[in-house]
Amino acid sequence: MLLITSPRYEEHVTPPGHPERMERAHVFDAVAARWLEKGGRTTAPRSATPDELARVHAPEYLERVAATGGRAVMLDADTFTSPESYEIALLAAGAAVQAAEHAVDHQEPAFALVRPPGHHAERDRAMGFCLYNNVAIAAAAARARGVERVAVVDIDVHHGNGTQWMFYDDPSVLYVSTHQHPFYPGTGAADEVGNGEGAGFTVNVPLEAGSGDADYDLVYRAAVVPVLDRFAPQLLLVSAGFDAHERDPLASMRVTTDGYASVIRHLVGVAARHGGIALVTEGGYELTALAACLEATLAEVDGAAPGIPDALGEFGAGAPVSSRGHRALQAVRDAQAPYWRGI
Ligand SMILES: [Zn+2]
DSSP states (O other): OEEEOOGGGGGSOOOTTOSSOTHHHHHHHHHHHHHHHTTOEEEOOOOOOHHHHHTTSOHHHHHHHHTTTTSOEEEETTEEEOTTHHHHHHHHHHHHHHHHHHHHHHSOOEEEOOSSOOTTOBTTBOBTTBSSOHHHHHHHHHHHTTOSOEEEEEOSSSOOHHHHHHTTTOTTEEEEEEEESSOTTSOOOTTOOOOGGGTTSEEEEEEOTTOBHHHHHHHIIIIIHHHHHHHOOSEEEEEEOOTTBTTOSSOOOBBOHHHHHHHHHHHHHHHHHHSEEEEEEOOOOSHHHHHHHHHHHHHHHTTOOOOOOOSTTSSSTTOOOOHHHHHHHHHHHHHHTTTSTTO
16 A cells, blocks of 8 residues: 655645644654555655646636646635645645555555545535545546546545545546535535436435444445445545544534444445555544554554444444434435336
8 A cells, every 4th residue: 555645735825714724744753654664555646637637627727727827826715725725725636636546556555645625625616625636636547557447435424525526527527425414515415416417426425413433334234335346446435634633623424433443444445346546635634643644544444453442333332223324325315216227
């Protein structure tokens, strides 16, 4: 497994009190340092190229972001640049592409620890702390490299509106998201399933506030993994946001570090059956939870995880599947029945 990150990710500076702050980059640095100590490999990111960006973003928008170079600009109600942000955002998108290419070319997992995050960025606008849609740029790069079926699984607590809309009509890129709903950014209802040729290739799993490990395990086991196995992605990209963690200050979920490890374990299992896996960070705003989830993810993907119980209900003892999990699963089944029979 290859880790792709850089100390330069601290150079994207957000206003005081902003949750997507430079200290998140220091967590990446610490995780990378421990990874190296344990004999792991890391590499520095490159900048995304104009062609790579243009596969998912509009030319006018790319000009607008480029024009923020050297300046502090407010792009959206909660999305800001500092003088270095343009350059650092290019390194975030580039790292995501590198991770995807590494997974495809070497059949070895890769994990890009980057900021700013990407999944709210739309074709023509910045949104929700995101400048470029890193994971979407990586998915498009994999498609351009000849990968026929790419799945993006978004485990961030927020719905990845940008990624969803970019591939909404495209059956070659399956977008699957588990997220708090209703919540920012407002999209991600179960009946948003894709359009035209892409119908059925967007799978939203909206979970109510308060959902925990067992609820997540239920929807992954009963819906997300079966759909992924049917789709058989040659590349599985993970929008790796850790803000569904119980300690996260922005959202209201109760997922523990072990719960996140279990989600990653499900996805690693899918990749082992069908192709490669590459992960790209998104949110995660409580720094100790972020560090713990990154470490747990590395251990799961690298195959070095301590035995985390695999059977439903064995972890999160005392926290059985709640009505939230059952309601989410039913909503997905109702919406996706025409496309994924038997889930
Ligand atoms: Zn998020």
